[in-house]
Amino acid sequence: MTDKPASPASGGAADAPASPNVQVGPPNLRWMGKSRQWGTRVKPGKHGLRLGDLNVGIYGEVPPVWTDQTRAPRGAMSRRGVPPLGYAVRDKVDLWADSAADMYEEAIQRRWAPAVDVPWETVQPLPYDVERAICQVCTELSQYANADVESVTYWQSQMAYGYHEIKQFLATVSFDAARHMEVFRKRALCNGGGLGLEGPGEVNRMILESRGGWTEAVLYLLVLRGLFTQTLYRYLERYAHSDAERTIFGRCLQDKARHLTYGIDHLRYAVNHQDDQNLILTQLCIIGERVLVRELKDTVLRGALAIVFGNGVAGIDAGLRIVDRMMFDYVSRYLATMKWLGVERTTFFPEELAAYLKTPSARSAS
Amino acid sequence: MTAPINLALLERTRTAVNADVDFRRLGTCDARVGIKSGDDAFVVDFVAFECAAVSAIDLDSLRDADFYLELAPDAWRRYLAGRASGTAPTLVSLDVDSPNGIVKGSDLLKVLKFERYHLTLQSFLDRGARLAG
Numbered sequence: 001m002t003d004k005p006a007s008p009a010s011g012g013a014a015d016a017p018a019s020p021n022v023q024v025g026p027p028n029l030r031w032m033g034k035s036r037q038w039g040t041r042v043k044p045g046k047h048g049l050r051l052g053d054l055n056v057g058i059y060g061e062v063p064p065v066w067t068d069q070t071r072a073p074r075g076a077m078s079r080r081g082v083p084p085l086g087y088a089v090r091d092k093v094d095l096w097a098d099s100a101a102d103m104y105e106e107a108i109q110r111r112w113a114p115a116v117d118v119p120w121e122t123v124q125p126l127p128y129d130v131e132r133a134i135c136q137v138c139t140e141l142s143q144y145a146n147a148d149v150e151s152v153t154y155w156q157s158q159m160a161y162g163y164h165e166i167k168q169f170l171a172t173v174s175f176d177a178a179r180h181m182e183v184f185r186k187r188a189l190c191n192g193g194g195l196g197l198e199g200p201g202e203v204n205r206m207i208l209e210s211r212g213g214w215t216e217a218v219l220y221l222l223v224l225r226g227l228f229t230q231t232l233y234r235y236l237e238r239y240a241h242s243d244a245e246r247t248i249f250g251r252c253l254q255d256k257a258r259h260l261t262y263g264i265d266h267l268r269y270a271v272n273h274q275d276d277q278n279l280i281l282t283q284l285c286i287i288g289e290r291v292l293v294r295e296l297k298d299t300v301l302r303g304a305l306a307i308v309f310g311n312g313v314a315g316i317d318a319g320l321r322i323v324d325r326m327m328f329d330y331v332s333r334y335l336a337t338m339k340w341l342g343v344e345r346t347t348f349f350p351e352e353l354a355a356y357l358k359t360p361s362a363r364s365a366s
Numbered sequence: 367m368t369a370p371i372n373l374a375l376l377e378r379t380r381t382a383v384n385a386d387v388d389f390r391r392l393g394t395c396d397a398r399v400g401i402k403s404g405d406d407a408f409v410v411d412f413v414a415f416e417c418a419a420v421s422a423i424d425l426d427s428l429r430d431a432d433f434y435l436e437l438a439p440d441a442w443r444r445y446l447a448g449r450a451s452g453t454a455p456t457l458v459s460l461d462v463d464s465p466n467g468i469v470k471g472s473d474l475l476k477v478l479k480f481e482r483y484h485l486t487l488q489s490f491l492d493r494g495a496r497l498a499g
Contacts, residue, residue, distance in 0.1 A: 046414045047394060099475070102396075106482070110393030230481070238459040250458060250485060257481035264475060329462075340474045 034077045051165060052101035066090045066162035074162045088158040093273045095159055095214050097265035100169040103258050107172035112251050114183040122243040123191050130241065133307035136196035137236070138184040140301050144229055145184065147204040148177035148259075151221050155214045169262060176255040183248050196304075202295040206288060215270050215277070216284055222263030223337060224288045230256045231330040232305075235322070239309045267341050281343045293352045327356040370443035370498070371403045376410060376420040379494035383417050386493070390415045395486040397479045400434025402470075403442045407434075410490070412483070417490065432479050433471035435487075449492050450499035457488050 037058045042049065055062075059075040069084030089095055126134070152174045159167055188195050203225055210217045233256060237249035271277045296302070302323055303316070309326075310319025331353050338345040383389040395412040400423075407428050411419040428434045435457070437445060448454025458481075461468050471477040480487070 048414075106394060234458055234462055234481075237456065238462040246456070250456065253458065253481050254483070254485060257478050261475055261478050261482065264478075268475075337474060 036075060036077055047105070050102070050105050051168065052105075055101070062092060062096075063162065064092045066092075066160035068160070068162065071161050074164060087160040089155070089214050090160045092163065093270055095163055095166045095266065096269050097166070097262050098269070099261055099265045101165040103262060104165065104169040104172055107169070107176065107255070107258055110254060112179075114179060114186055114248070117251070118183065118186075118247050119243050120186075120190060123187075123245075124242060125192065126241055127312055129307055129313045130311060131191060131193045132196070133304040134241065134245070135188040135193040136300065136304035137232075137308060138188040139196040140199040140304075141229070141232070142181045142184040142188075142195075143199050143201065143204060144225065145177045145180035147207050147225075148221065149174045149181070151207050151210075151217055152177070154208075155217055159214070173259050173262070176259070180252055180255070183252070187245065187248060197300055199301065200295050200298040202291050203288075206291045212284070215267065215281075218263050218266050219281060219284050220288050222259050223267065224285070224292060224334070226256065226260050226263055227334050227337065228292075228330055230260055231326055231333065234329075235305075235309065235326045239311075239322070241308075264337060264341070267343075271342055278342045278344070281338075281341070282345065282347065285338065285343065285345055286348045289350050289353060293350045296352065324356060324359045328359065331356045369403065369406055370439055370446055371401055371406065371408060373408065373420065373422045375494055375498055376401075376408055378497050379490060380410075380417040380420050382493050382497065383490055389486070389489055389493075392486045392489060395483045397483055398430070398432045399487065400428040400431030402428060402434050402436040404439045406439075412486065412490075428470075429472070431471070432473070432476035433469055435468050436470050437468055446491070446495040446498050449495035456484075457491070458484055 040057060040059065042053050042056060045053065054060075062074075066087070067090070068078060069086055070078065070082045071085065072078050072082075125131075152170050156167055156170050156174070159170075161167065185195070203220070207217065207221045207225065210220055230253065233249045233253040237246055237253060240246035240249060267281065271281070302320075305323050305326070306316045306319030307313055308319070309322040310316050335345055394414050396414065397412050399410045399412065401408045401410065402425070405425065407423050407425050409421055409423050409427070409431055410417060445454050445460070454460075455463065457468070461480075469477060469480045
């Protein structure tokens with residue numbers, strides 16, 4: 001700890017003119033000597049001055065457990081007598097990912113604004129069935145994005161301030177998701193259509209009611225659902241009906257890939273630093289996959305996607321084959337991710353999901 | 367016939383994008399991207415707001431890239447010509463359409479950089495396509 005004496009100017013404060021209406025004691029500058037590490041000079045590099053660059057000396061010490069229950073910034077001197085404001089998530093293993101600080105910067109650097117970055121003028125009148133379908137897809141995607149915002153902001157407030165990189169990165173995730181809500185709503189309302197039918201919301205409910213910890217929420221929100229959303233964006237970019245849609249889904253894909261990177265990076269950290277975490281994740285997967293299967297039984301999204309991909313009701317059979325291929329990609333990627341994390345996913349893997357790997361239009365047959 | 371992807375073209379592309387304000391406006395990109403075209407292999411290093419370096423490498427060194435894009439030489443030729451004329455799909459669409467994908471790599475987190483930065487990569491390749499045309 002450094003406790004340097006304040007500058008000689010501290011004695012001059014008593015000379016300040018007193019206000020007759022304000023009853024505060026005379027100021028002093030003793031706080032100027034309070035710092036755990038003074039003299040820090042971090043220099044900007046090619047990227048500018050990044051959040052992660054500041055992790056020098058004591059400011060870079062990230063403890064495995066954050067015991068402070070106030071909102072003291074990491075590296076600051078605690079003020080004595082501050083009443084605690086409890087945090088539920090105080091263990092590093094429950095939230096950490098090494099990539100978070102860099103991705104916080106990346107999210108800011110690669111930000112976009114739907115109002116001006118989407119070439120809205122390229123949206124042209126579409127056949128009724130196609131417009132209906134794309135509006136339905138946008139309706140459900142905006143619900144997904146809302147679940148992202150609500151889940152992330154709930155958990156953010158539970159996380160200890162000591163892991164500020166994670167809280168800051170998650171702030172960008174909720175802002176990204178708010179942007180996605182915005183852009184899907186704009187697409188639905190900009191071309192003579194409107195919002196469609198609310199989605200079944202079973203996975204959303206599972207995500208929002210997940211209370212087992214942030215790691216569990218990450219599995220459901222950012223990996224099980226996140227990979228699904230990411231796959232949807234890839235296919236919607238491919239089958240876009242205008243440059244505007246191509247821009248929307250291409251931009252959303254970049255954002256979602258960052259969220260997914262954090263999600264996978266965090267699960268890897270949790271598995272590597274906590275005994276039996278992979279077994280816990282296997283059990284959570286079994287539960288989550290069942291809920292996903294129930295939601296996928298709703299045919300609205302599947303039908304709407306088939307019309308978008310098949311370019312109309314007349315092309316729905318071709319569109320359904322593309323939906324099956326998309327699901328093949330999703331299930332393959334999900335299983336590959338779990339395997340990479342060391343999470344076993346053969347036990348009780350739902351037949352309904354496994355079936356996508358065997359459909360005639362699946363990748364292996366194409 | 368000149369190889370569709372070659373070091374001279376990549377160098378000219380690097381110079382061009384580094385002078386382009388719109389390229390910088392896409393945001394930071396930190397990725398070591400491999401390009402495989404038949405028996406030829408290259409690596410393109412993106413650091414912060416610029417393309418820092420390009421180099422020819424041997425095929426085995428592709429494993430040191432975060433990920434690499436793989437097409438046969440004729441497919442690269444068609445793709446670049448198509449991008450220059452505005453008829454070829456995006457890299458994401460091409461990846462979706464290809465039975466085994468065009469994006470390769472063994473580290474799942476590093477391969478995700480393709481989707482994190484695909485607009486930057488597209489901008490780089492599109493500039494190369496125009497220079498090659």
